[in-house]
Amino acid sequence: MSPTMTITPDLSTLTDDGLPPSGKGRVLLIACGALAREILDIKQRGGWDHMDLACLPAILHNHPERITEAVRAVVQKHRARYDSIFVVYADCGTGGLLQAACEEMGVEMVAGPHCYAFFDGLEAFAARGEITSFYLTDFLARQFDAFVWKPLGLDRHPELLEMYFGHYEKLVYLAQIDDPALTEKARGHAERMGLSFERRLTGYGDLAATLSGWARRD
Template sequence: MILKDEVLTEEGLAPAHVGRVLLIACGALAHEILALKAANGWSHLDLQCLPAKLHLWPEKIIPAVEEAVAENRGAYETIFVVYADCGTGGLLQAACDRLGVEMVEGPHCYSFFEGNDAFAARAETEFTAFYLTDFLVRQFDAFVWKPMGLDRHPELRDMYFGNYTKLVFQAQVNDPALDAKAEECAQRLGLEYERRFTGYGDLLTALAAVAR
């Protein structure tokens, strides 16, 4: 009889969690992670998303990740945190080191979507760029316009964005509707528009390594 917490392998019985990977991820990355799972057949990767709005309070990301790891540790062979530093000042990395889990490298998702090396190479000449990903274009009002109070006080726009010169849309997929919306976002912010197709960048590389 095989117990519910065991699986039959070529070598015999093994705990059911063997080979299973849990991705604890920012909710802003859910669409991209699910797309990569489907495209690559990574059925052994499970996804648990934390609220995307935690980015508004980076200090809340760390306890949320710690709680998720503690709740799931016994059910998975590997847990991987799909966050970059995301404004935690290195504290998320320190927490992951303490918990014995790995995380995506990079300062933020704009960097790892572009590729951390490529993003760093542009940093000195592109410090007046404001970035949007596919997710942020879709959720521009909820994550940019309203939290900054621009829906109530549009006159604040130039105060917030006066030092920016352009909006860079880092496109993960080719979607004309998203392109049009991103260009509209640039117009609303009074910025020049640049579309840059990045694909999934280092996110794909990181998840492929975990999947192996």
């Protein structure tokens, strides 16, 4: 699968502010802002006008301890307006807390440890066992400085590179779209980190199947 994006929300908005629901659908998807482009494109391709999307700021990717309560707040705020609510987060570093909260609230979430796994395919990702690989998605390839380089202080203290990434061997770019320019950007990130580079054109992986199942359930 090699999808072509037709919807391009502003990256800075998705990173810092998120994306509010339009209120036009009967089903609400609550997602990470880093997945907004992919979800909107899948939704458009499926013609699922009954599904609405609300995105939390993607910068929560760097603060997983805040994700669970942020999701809980959105569910509570919008529950009365929608027939069904689904959470388009995997565990994402919450240590099982998000899953427990979703079960408590009676909402379903995406299976898996993180977006790298469901883009690559949960079974394939688990089978690879790549403990020395560092992963990027399309969003993270675009937002590498904002999510990796600057938060770790590498723009100010490049000497920290070995401490952070000395045990890594390879940067794996899980590409949702076939974009040569974005691939070269990801390759450049690998070179900056001193890592070998691999690109896998995953498309939307298990995310597309999950959303399709939810759309047909309504």
